[in-house]
Amino acid sequence: MLREKIIKAKGGLPWEFDPPVVRPPLLMLVAKAFLLLLMAAACGFLLFFPFSSSSHIHFQELTGLQGHRVAAFCAFTRSCSSEDNAMHQSTAHEGASNRTPPPQSVRHIVLQERPHEEKVEKEITQGVKASKAGPASSSAVPPLSIPGSTVQEARIALSTRACRSPAIDGYTKIDAACMKQSPTNQWFQAYYRAGGKQADLVVHYDQAASYDGIAVAWGLTNKKDTVEECAAHCLRHMPGDIPGPFQQMPCNVFVYCPLEECWEPDAWHATKGDCWLKFSEAPAKPEVNVRGDLSRAVKERHPEAPPRVQWVSGVLLPPGVELTNGTWSPRVNW
Numbered sequence: 001m002l003r004e005k006i007i008k009a010k011g012g013l014p015w016e017f018d019p020p021v022v023r024p025p026l027l028m029l030v031a032k033a034f035l036l037l038l039m040a041a042a043c044g045f046l047l048f049f050p051f052s053s054s055s056h057i058h059f060q061e062l063t064g065l066q067g068h069r070v071a072a073f074c075a076f077t078r079s080c081s082s083e084d085n086a087m088h089q090s091t092a093h094e095g096a097s098n099r100t101p102p103p104q105s106v107r108h109i110v111l112q113e114r115p116h117e118e119k120v121e122k123e124i125t126q127g128v129k130a131s132k133a134g135p136a137s138s139s140a141v142p143p144l145s146i147p148g149s150t151v152q153e154a155r156i157a158l159s160t161r162a163c164r165s166p167a168i169d170g171y172t173k174i175d176a177a178c179m180k181q182s183p184t185n186q187w188f189q190a191y192y193r194a195g196g197k198q199a200d201l202v203v204h205y206d207q208a209a210s211y212d213g214i215a216v217a218w219g220l221t222n223k224k225d226t227v228e229e230c231a232a233h234c235l236r237h238m239p240g241d242i243p244g245p246f247q248q249m250p251c252n253v254f255v256y257c258p259l260e261e262c263w264e265p266d267a268w269h270a271t272k273g274d275c276w277l278k279f280s281e282a283p284a285k286p287e288v289n290v291r292g293d294l295s296r297a298v299k300e301r302h303p304e305a306p307p308r309v310q311w312v313s314g315v316l317l318p319p320g321v322e323l324t325n326g327t328w329s330p331r332v333n334w
Contacts, residue, residue: 148194149187151320157187158284158321165287166214167330174214180248184281188239188250191318198238198250201316203231204323210264211313212287212329213253213278214246223273227256227312230275234316237277249279253286255313262310264289265302265331283315284322287329 146154163178179185192198205227216237224230237251257274264270280286290298290309299305315323 146191146318146320147196148190148192151318154187154318154321155284157183158317159282159324160184161282161285163281165212165330167212167287167289176246179214179246179279179281182281184252184283185249185279188252192239196318198316199235200318201235201252202319202321203235203314203316205231205312205314206291206323207312208309209291209313210289210309210311211253211255211278211280211315211326212289212331213280214249215276216246216249216251216279217275217277219255219257219270219274219276220268222275222277224256224275225273227254227258227314230254230256230277231314231316233275234277234314246279251277251279252283252316253278253280253313254315255311257310258312259310263302263304263306264311265298265305280315284317285324286313286315286326288326289329289331 145151149157160183162182163175164173166174166179217233222233224233231254234251234254239248239250255276255278257270257272260272262270262272262274290311293308294305317323
């Protein structure tokens, strides 16, 4: 009766009675809000993550390039502290690219006794050991010293390339003035002035590899019976031994043919005993023409090529400076 009275008071019929409003519980509202936030976070991650990854890669490349330039400047002006040099060297390694030849097989020959150093793995090479001084103690071996520079300065100088590759345009546009002023040549000149001897450098061999450089002794007319004799000739060669625009360049790279014939993708016919003496910028990071098993691309361009490189190459470096895998030279595409 009360309900009918209320309906009649409103002037309506019983079936026109307004039902009560049903409100959703608070827990359901909170759950919907959380679900919306979760979906928004997922969309943001999918949009931002690829950009963040690519930006990080580009940043590494830029900082690596800048690190090499600043480190080279520090090495020769000597205006930076040792902490600065270490920081720039670390930055250069972080930004280094992966465009390196495959790992080399290296033998080290030390021509006179040197203090031994603790061997540690270094990330800039694959399959190559690098030297690092051990922790200081009363019985520790004193660190290596190099006439005219520290080991760290030598590492930077002998890994820095300031001039264009000599193989560009088929060796027809070599900048002799740039090579003379290059960090590598300047380091060698300072080494000699400080009393350093060519014969005290360490010989590093790379089996089945051909290194690039500027010839300071012509291999076709410089015959040796063994690769060790070829290395010994490089150890005897001094700036001024030859005429021409490269007479002030030291020998820091040698390339030897140990077989009856050694294939190469140019017009020369190399035979047993050919001993090329060369000057190369950045001998600790040499320009590699070919190494190991020849690639399919090389075999397609040169069907007559053997399956594996026939040359033996090597470099001369001061004690404490390691030979890395190097970089490909323009001749890799010949």
